[in-house]
Amino acid sequence: MAIATTVVAQTPASAVKPDHSASASVLKLERERMDGVVAAALVTALSEQLGGRAVNIRLEHVDAQATSLRDRLVKGQGRMLIDGGDDWIAFRFDVLYDAVLESAGYPELHIGGVGRDERAVPNDAKLIREMDDRVVAMLGEEFGYQQVRLQLDRIVTVEAGTRYLRVDADGIADFGLDGTSPLRVEALYDRKAPNWLRIAYVLQPSNEASGSGLMGH
Known part of the structure; x- marks a missing residue:
């Protein structure tokens, strides 16, 4: 230990300074890997939901x-083109990234609601x-009920x-004797197709009905 201490003391200061450029390069590489993995997860999830x-x-x-x-909680926003179209559509996302395995979980997605490119219409x-x-x-498919009533407030x-309509709605899902649950709906409609590209809902937990995660078709 004494020898090691002596060697360190005699080493020029420039030799023991941290290599900031090397550290920056490592961080940049890690960030690029994370961005690539997250982007791939987003493309897969968006395509699936569309x-x-x-x-x-x-x-x-x-x-x-x-x-x-x-683990890293990655949040952000971006834009997407669908089927090589001309209209970029904004989206937001949250996703969990594993820095050791360099893998990402399934992202939570919200299409629209970003920027000033959207215009309210009737x-x-x-x-x-x-x-x-x-x-x-x-x-009905998720819960196996014969009848479910929806009240959108x-x-x-x-x-x-110019091509798409985005619909956001909040309301109540009524499961009859099993109670009710607050509900949020996000939908995307293609006026050119014409067809619904995405309809997703989130049931909020309540005392009367159990909540569900994001579901969509």
Whole structure:
């Protein structure tokens, strides 16, 4: 130990300074790996939630916070093109990244609601009825109930680019004798197709009905 101490003391100061450039290079490489893994997870999830359609994405803001020695909670926003279209659609995401395995979990996605590219438009009664019917069918499929009633109290429709309509709604899912649960719906409609590209709902936990995670078709 004495010899080691003597050697360190005689070593020029420049030789023991931390190599900041090397550390920066390592951090940059780790960040690039994380961004690549997260981007791949986002493309897969978005394509899945949009019925298998091809998706190209552009990440515009990504923030990672360490939640443990190996895990990072990655939040951000970006834009996507669907099936090689012309309209970029904004989206937000949260996803857990494992820095040791260099893998990402399934992201939580919210399409739209970012930037100033969207414009509020009147709700289309026919489309809202279609969306309502599909959510009821999805709830019935998930929970195995013969009848589920949906009461939407807040419905907002916005134009996402020139081709798409995005619908956000809040309301109550009524499961009859099994109680009710607050519900949020996010939907994306392609006016050119015309077809629903995505309808997803979130049941909020309540004392009367158990909550569910994000479900969509």
